[in-house]
Amino acid sequence: MVTQQKNIQFYEYRLLVAKVLGQSPEWVFMNLPTLEFTDSQTQELDDLVNRRASGEPLAKILGYKEFYSRPFFTNEFTLDPRPDSETLIDAVLQSFPKDQPYQILDLGLGTGCLLFTLLCERPKSFGVGVDFSFDALMVAKKNQENLGLTDRSALVQGNWLKALKGQFDIIISNPPYISSSEYLDISTLHDPNLALFSGETGLEAYQHIIPDIKTFLKPSGKLFLEIGKGQELCVQNIALAAGLCQEHALKDLSGITRVLCYNLCNS
Numbered sequence: 001m002v003t004q005q006k007n008i009q010f011y012e013y014r015l016l017v018a019k020v021l022g023q024s025p026e027w028v029f030m031n032l033p034t035l036e037f038t039d040s041q042t043q044e045l046d047d048l049v050n051r052r053a054s055g056e057p058l059a060k061i062l063g064y065k066e067f068y069s070r071p072f073f074t075n076e077f078t079l080d081p082r083p084d085s086e087t088l089i090d091a092v093l094q095s096f097p098k099d100q101p102y103q104i105l106d107l108g109l110g111t112g113c114l115l116f117t118l119l120c121e122r123p124k125s126f127g128v129g130v131d132f133s134f135d136a137l138m139v140a141k142k143n144q145e146n147l148g149l150t151d152r153s154a155l156v157q158g159n160w161l162k163a164l165k166g167q168f169d170i171i172i173s174n175p176p177y178i179s180s181s182e183y184l185d186i187s188t189l190h191d192p193n194l195a196l197f198s199g200e201t202g203l204e205a206y207q208h209i210i211p212d213i214k215t216f217l218k219p220s221g222k223l224f225l226e227i228g229k230g231q232e233l234c235v236q237n238i239a240l241a242a243g244l245c246q247e248h249a250l251k252d253l254s255g256i257t258r259v260l261c262y263n264l265c266n267s
Contacts, residue, residue, distance in 0.1 A: 008052045016048045019062055060190050067113040070120065073142045074111050077135035079195040081113040084252045085174055088226050088259045089117050091250045092170055095222055095261065101125055105216065107160055107173040107209055110195060112140035114172055116147050127153040130164065133194060160208050167218045174226040175205035202228055206235050211242045214264060222247065223262040232257050240265075 008016075011025075014032070018025045020041050028035070037045065051061055059065035059080040064073050067081035068089055074080050096102055101124040106115035109129035119127050127149075131137050137155050144150055158164065176195055179202040198205040206225070213223055223244065227235050236246055244262040252258035 008049060012052060012058050013049065015058065015062060016045060016052065019048065020045045055190075057190050067111075068117045068121075070113075070117065070147070072111045072113045072116075073139055073146070075139055076190065077133060077192055078111045078139045079174075079191045081111055084254075084256075084258055085114060085226060087250050087252045088114060088172060088174065088224055089121070091224055091248075091259045091261055092118055092172065092222075093121055096122065096170060098122065099124065102169040103167070103218075104128070104170045104172070105164075105168040106130065107171065108175045108195070108205075109140050109155065110136055110174070112143045112153075112155075114174060115153065116143055116149055118170070118172070119149050119152055120147060125152070128156060128164075128166075128168075129153060130156045130158050130160065132157070132159055133192070136192075136195075160205075161212045161216060164216065167216055167221065169218055169221045170224070171213060171217060171221065172224045173205075173209060175209060177202045177205060177226075177228040177231060201234075202231065203234055203238070206238050210235075210238050210244065213262075214243055217264060219264065221263070225260045225262070226258060227260060229256050232260065235260060 014025050014028050018028045021028065048061055052058060057080055059074050060076065063075060064071045065081050068086055072081050102122055104115060104118055104125055104127040106127060106129045109115060109131040112129055115127045115129045119125055129140060131140065134157055137157055140155055144153055176198040178196050178198060180197050180200055217223060225235065232249060239246065239262050243265050245265040247261045247263050249257050250259040
């Protein structure tokens with residue numbers, strides 16, 4: 001017997017049923033009309049449905065979210081992977097062809113979805129991921145192990161570029177870029193504040209990251225930044241002051257400028 005769906009999308013309900021029964025969503029779809037639940041499973045499913053109906057993101061309930069066709073663990077300590085961020089992956093892959101070894105740095109690692117996706121797509125490369133949050137790094141470590149990337153990546157707890165050494169072909173970052181005064185919907189507020197907010201203007205993270213980037217970029221290296229809506233000009237001004245020139249900008253599926261690519265102005 002299937003419990004009441006309670007005002008959530010059917011595909012979401014199917015995923016919650018799969019979590020409770022320990023089966024695949026496909027199996028649940030094929031057997032949904034005849035499913036039977038124990039009393040404890042019925043209560044668990046009801047609790048999960050209520051959490052979703054109250055606005056908690058599905059990824060936080062399931063403990064994972066798909067990004068670039070791969071599952072990534074996530075929890076309350078990490079920003080859930082978002083489709084908009086796949087724009088950054090596309091930007092890097094367009095600029096750096098296959099079958100070459102690259103040194104990649106990810107500032108603000110979170111789940112690791114950006115860095116680990118690039119390492120999967122560019123299998124000769126090595127990556128370093130930095131995050132201030134130890135709890136976030138523990139989530140990234142699970143994803144690193146799950147994807148078999150422990151030998152091709154290093155995780156570092158730190159404050160942006162401090163304590164780092166070396167130079168990189170590719171530096172990426174999806175830093176917090178939301179103003180502390182901006183209104184957010186309830187689902188977004190389930191993500192950690194550390195990964196969302198960046199001072200009164202939403203630009204503080206860029207002001208910390210960009211001025212020191214030149215030291216860490218190889219002469220032919222590129223910096224890829226995810227930005228918020230309407231931030232392109234402000235970020236460009238910060239970058240120009242730091243000796244970086246904008247190479248191109250990419251829009252996400254909603255038509256919003258989402259990723260900026262920079263190189264050294266004298267390169």
